[in-house]
Amino acid sequence: MSDFLVRPVAEGEQRACHGVLYEALHAPALSDEAWERFSPAFPAERKFAAFAGDAPVGIVSSRAVEVLVPGGALVPMASVDGVAVRADWTRRGVMSAMMAAQLADLAARGEPLAGLNASEATIYGRFGYGVATCGKSVRISSGRARWRPGLGGAGRVRLLDAQEAVKVPPGIYPECGPLRPGMLTRPDGWWSENHDGLVTADGQHRVAVHAGPAGDDGFVVFGTKDRRTFEDSERGASLRVVDLHGATAEARTALWQFVLSVDLVREVYARGLPVDEPLGEMFTDPRACRVTGIDDELWLRLVDVDAALNARTYFDAEPVVVEVEDRYLPANSGRYVISASGAERTSAAAHVRLDVDTLAMLYLGEWRASSLVRTGRVAVADADAVTRLDELFRTAEKPWCGTHF
């Protein structure tokens, strides 16, 4: 018998659970006043905690969102966050027990997908999550960045005051997303937890909005830092872009043009951008923009493999029988025949075998089956089937999430 018990968080237990989370993330505990403001974004609903006696020692949360999948359907997804275990309880299976409880709950709710952002890449594969989108980090040298001729439209960019900065972007985001596979809807709780604190007085970030011919159609959240010192007065400031969305390519370009026009800024940094955004190629000197990294972005979990496979569309190729292994939700394990018209269970012999985390890597189109064969993630009984799988799962564009949670 284990010395902890995993159960749903009850009303009144949120603050103690939040304390476990912030301590594990090395964040300062919230004052009574800050908790008063923040607590509506931390409801007991959809949270599981591990308790040792009355004290919470671990916590997992989720929120109901939707994710765009290839073909254009918006599919219910549990956005999993707030995963933490108290430092004196780690590596005793606390998180594993909480993840098992959460996955069983999500399956019972009928949510076909779950997704998360991982603090470390070694944690979540065992629970069936796979890297389903990636994002790139860039460093742009403002001095070198000259825009190629003809870029920029008739729109106008304006800065918002702190009150508008809280209110306006949630109204613009639905114009900008979800537009491509991997993008999420953003519920109110996402904004209060991830955005509001950044842009109000002490958060030190500003919001600029782009208005195109049909009205507001994009926004950027950014922060600046003055880096000048007594010894180096030429260093200027740096600017970091934390959230940039546009309903159109013109709106995105105009927002980039704005951040690069801010006086005294020498370098602009951004993370989690679409890997295929042609930022450097918009400059006369493409090396003005350096890609400094490509990181995993959305980790996806097919909670109901049948429903998830049938929620997306496929390109045309002869059917492939895929055998899926799911240790945490064994009802998913089995063989599926996937064709241009969808997926169904089959007793036919498998062409390929893979674990459910690998299926998640294929699902939005980030990876090709033939690439994953090389990683040892796909066992192949019929080599032609891999080529067909590449074609079936092909997507018109690279997936991108663009929402950190």
Ligand SMILES: CC(C)(COP(=O)(O)OP(=O)(O)OC[C@H]1O[C@@H](n2cnc3c(N)ncnc32)[C@H](O)[C@@H]1OP(=O)(O)O)[C@@H](O)C(=O)NCCC(=O)NCCS
């Ligand atoms: C990550 C965390 C929740 C793991 O909790 P835990 O209770 O120690 O996890 P478990 O004991 O259930 O570990 C399950 C397995 O995952 C492995 N694992 C857990 N955390 C890991 C980590 N950070 N890096 C590598 N492996 C990890 C364990 O070694 C174990 O492997 P095993 O089954 O082969 O022995 C905990 O370390 C933590 O709170 N970290 C700080 C906050 C954080 O990073 N949260 C995640 C936010 S996305």
